[in-house]
Amino acid sequence: MGRGFLIAAPNSGSGKTTVARGLMALFARKGYCVQPFKCGPDYIDTKFHAAVCGRPSINLDTFMATPEHVLELFDSYGKDADVCVVEGMMGLFDGYDRDRGSSAEVARVLDLPVVLVVDAKSAAYSMAALIQGFVNFRKDVRISGVIFNRVGSARHFAMLQQVCDDLGVECYGYLPKKAELEQGSRYLGLDFSEKPESELLVELLEKNIRWQRLLELTNGAAAATTLPCKNEELVGHTLIARNDESFSFIYQENIDRLENVTFFDPECDVPCLDDVALLYLPGGYPEKHLDALVKAEATRRAVKEYAERGGRIIAECGGMMYLCEKIVTDEGEFPMCGVLPYSVTARKADRKLSLGYRSFTLDGQEYRGHEFHYTQFLGEVPPSVTQVFNAKGEPVPTPVIRYNNVLASYTHLYLVNRE
DSSP states (O other), rough: OOOOOEOOSEEEEEEHHHHHHHHHHHHHHHHOEEEEEEEESSSHHHHHHHHHHHSOOOOOOHHHHHHHHHHHHHHHHHTSSEEEEEOOOOOOOSSSSSTBBBBHHHHHHTTOOOEEEEEEETSSTHHHHHHHHHHHHHHTTTTEEEEEEEEHHHHHHHHHHHHHHHHHEEEEEEOOGGGGSOOOOOTTBBBBTTTSSSSHHHHHHHHHHHHHHHHHHSOOOOOOOOOSSSOTOSSSEEEEOOSSSSSOOOOOOHHSSSSSSEEOOOOTTTOOOOOSEEEOOOOOOOSHHHHHHHHHHHHHOOOOOOOHTOEEEEETTHHHHHHHHEEEEEEEEEEEEEEEEEEEEEGGGOOOOOEEEEEETTTTEEEEEEESSSSEESSSOOSSSSSSOOOTTTTOOEEEEOEEEEEEOOOOEEEEEEO
């Protein structure tokens, strides 16, 4: 295998997302078919990847899926691409338990070379110790070379190039320090209005990165792996709530495994639910679009009627909030579907970060996923029908709510079975 490479960094904030998206855009503009991937459970970076590449970005996660499934995903989605670009997460060796679940583990599973993005601001030959440490730390992780970020001048880069020469590590180039490349503040981690890539970024990469050399890392025949088409547990017509922001966090693999999928926008569409076998309400930021959701009263009424007559619903995070009695913000109280007899607060004073992998067993089936939110239940936390655990097997207070055929929780589920 050698159809792509993984972009990683020593730590978060080094610039790997900027470099990854920029290279994806550069390759796409050069006429290459680029298949994007994202290590870990992130459902934010994948949206920007898709905007740049024109095809869905796929999560590669060794907690939510088995290593074998991760390999199948890479082979199947990348088989018709000219180049596969995998963006890592956090630091290269940062996982949920030491390096388990890390970008390094994904690189080992896929046997991919790693391009290390190093923030060189205010440093020169000291980079030698850092780079040598990463190169030699694990011999089963192949660091093919380095890209330096936030380089101050041509002289600064010459000093960094000397580091790579002395270590015998390939230097693929650099990005200069530019205020225009710094990401602005984002609402709870995301600004959907932000342009996926900039002309300046692509121009700088084309000028200062040996991108043709990076393409040489992709040489190799694609595997013939084909994933099973559907999840046998979830058959029939599936209707998914989806729009740009309030219902937007869903793993592409979930969509591809579901049967006969159609979409609707709860802010403006009134769905016909007569022939729907599963209504999927994924997460997002409904608290930013409450006026539109309240005005769509017919939609909320249809969802409630569907739930009351026994319709099957999976509601994750923002989707679960939508099913509650109301969402409370600093501006007031906003009625939602009223399926679940709870209220959620999005008031600034009530915000509390809940973050991490989650797993639970229900009716003999194991579910895995990821939780990321600042909103909280107003008052007492609802009773849970099962115990939820984090990646280390420790219990967490996140509830799983079941009402009729509704399954709701703050966990963004990865619906592919691990067996």
